[in-house]
Amino acid sequence: MEFDDILKGLQDAKDYTVHRAEEIGAHAKTAWNIQSEKVKLSRTFREIGKYTLRSNQSGEDNIDKIAELCGEANDICKKLLALELSQGNGENKTVHCPFCSATAEYGSEKCEKCGAPLPVLDTEDRG
Ligand SMILES: [Zn+2]
Numbered sequence: 403m404e405f406d407d408i409l410k411g412l413q414d415a416k417d418y419t420v421h422r423a424e425e426i427g428a429h430a431k432t433a434w435n436i437q438s439e440k441v442k443l444s445r446t447f448r449e450i451g452k453y454t455l456r457s458n459q460s461g462e463d464n465i466d467k468i469a470e471l472c473g474e475a476n477d478i479c480k481k482l483l484a485l486e487l488s489q490g491n492g493e494n495k496t497v498h499c500p501f502c503s504a505t506a507e508y509g510s511e512k513c514e515k516c517g518a519p520l521p522v523l524d525t526e527d528r529g
Pocket of ligand 1: 499500503513514516
């Protein structure tokens with residue numbers, strides 16, 4: 403083996419390592435974003451529950467607040483879906499139900515496990 407070949411081999415190995423590190427970094431960032439959206443979603447669900455309970459117990463009128471929180475939850479669900487789809491480079495059509503975490507085929511109307519309606523992205527949501 404020529405010295406140049408060795409250098410070339412090392413350069414290729416370095417390029418490959420850098421490329422893989424970038425890929426892993428991007429993947430980890432998406433995974434982290436998914437995790438933080440999930441935390442936001444469960445916080446929003448708790449808030450919806452809190453206001454619903456208060457309406458029920460004390461007759462407080464929280465309908466506007468609840469509607470606002472539902473809108474936020476819906477936005478988070480869509481964001482989660484976009485992140486999940488981007489993780490599979492557009493090839494992965496399996497997503498997770500934002501309500502029970504069951505896997506679902508992207509585009510299904512309802513979750514097979516819990517029956518919740520699954521969000522579908524409008525073209526402008528795909529970014
Ligand atoms: Zn579900």
